[in-house]
Amino acid sequence: MAGIPTFATAPGFLGLAQRDGTARYAVAGVPLDLGTTNRAGTRDGPGAIRRASRMLVDGVHPHHWTDPQRMDVADVGEFAIALGDLAGSLTLIEEQAARHQHLVALGGEHSITLPLLRAAAKRLGRPLGLVQFDAHLDTWETNFGQPLAHGSVFWHALNEKLVDPRRMIQIGIRSPVDRETWDWTRSQGVTIVTGQEAQELGPAALAERIRTVLGTEPAYLSFDIDCLDPAFAPGTGTPEIGGLASWQAQAILRRLGACQFIGMDVVEVAPAYDHAEITALAAATLVWEYLALQGAQEGAGR
Template sequence: MAGTPTYATPPGFLGVSRQDAAGAIAIAGIPMDIGTTNRAGTREGPQAIRRASRMLVDGAHPGSWVDPATLPLADVGDFALALGDIPGSLALIEDQAAQVEHLVALGGEHGVTLPLLRALSTRMGAPLGLLVFDAHVDTWADNFGQAYAHGSVFYHAIREGLVDPRRMIQLGIRSPVQRDVWDWTLGQGVTVVTAQDVHESGPAAVAARVRQVLGTAPSYLSFDIDALDPAFAPGTGTPEIGGLASWQAQAVLRRLGGLDFRGMDVVEVAPAYDQGEVTALAAATVVWEYLCRG
């Protein structure tokens, strides 16, 4: 094996040095965590994911045989935020995302997904399909008195018509939830596949269900790292036991080739609680799987 040693990979995601987003799939960090309801620290997530991605630069994907080095990638750095101001930060994120044709976002808390969906839905001129990996439904109308926080993302996305809830599917759900929140979510037409459902049915059946729900129209992927069990992703702010194993999530993602995803994010990586970089590596690998899906 020739070339730069893994540990000397440049600091951009997958070692990417290009910063011009024109015609590229743009990688952007969104280091926001002011809307978290438990442990903060996801502001450090983007840099941790970039560092961990050095493990994924040594060749092509062994399933699709796509080599990310051949893709038009740009790491455009981190988006600007309004310090301590959730609505202000959401507005800034939306404005910056609107300038990018195909965005892959590294979070940051899950609240960043809302302005990303606002920007993409506006560009598409229609509601999007949505695949969410998560431990939580994130359809709370109120987060301890705060209208906009990481637990209300999809409540607002549905209410604002950014996504078509009949083309929205959530995988890995297992956290405590109020019955009225659960009933409201299902009542909108959202498909919820619990972590237990994933364990019992297997990745192939889950991927088939995703394909059935999303169909062929444009969709978005949002991956909250707490969808994974804390054994595989301890570095997150709201861990929940009983989650997906890394291999289960990876096996589902590898069966989604050909779907019309127009962007994605991976969120809720909090490096201060990580062990041996395993959470950051899982997040980086999720992005790698997305880029190499074929």
């Protein structure tokens, strides 16, 4: 399909739009996979998501009746990372994220969420609410002895008080986990909805649970693509069976209009393990759903 290679053909890094943070919504690729613990390759995720997003430009959103293409969205290109240096890369990501008032990040592995939360919480001046769609808790203190990795993101976020644990909810958790990490996460006040519980509750009840936990104060949305079942998202580094179907994720997001999101990311897309771009398309569509939701809240993009 023809079109400039930005997200949903948004004006962007080809010199067509701002890189200085003046756009209402900035889409950025974060090509990092230094903190993966299984299969690497998520550094190629942003490009794959952008390519798949060109499927989403031939009409308006059929539920919200908003059009992200008519919103003030700019694709600001790829964030710089420090080659071979995970801690240095996270510092660079935080610095670049701070330039944008409402950032939508295309990962990259889940470690990128930590500097994005640091930048957002610093800008807001207080801890955020958080909805985390994921197969994994990502609250391990270390991963194979390493203090920084994609499985320790929210251990750091909670300990740094970037996130209010009473306003944090995890959706779709189902991977093997040690009881100590599970109990620690629950003891912080985090709400955990397992993969099986998510299936039994259904999208409407799940959305209500999310709205109740987040309330109406500012919140962040982090979507690890492995929250989806591998049937719908095989292109990821740590797949786990028993996840949400892509339509269920859509149905949940469409019901979150009462939430005050100030940023989001979609992470862990690894194109080398994808089939027919279905994982990249799922990720791109989730971003499109998020932008359409923001447009509906603003009454914009119609």
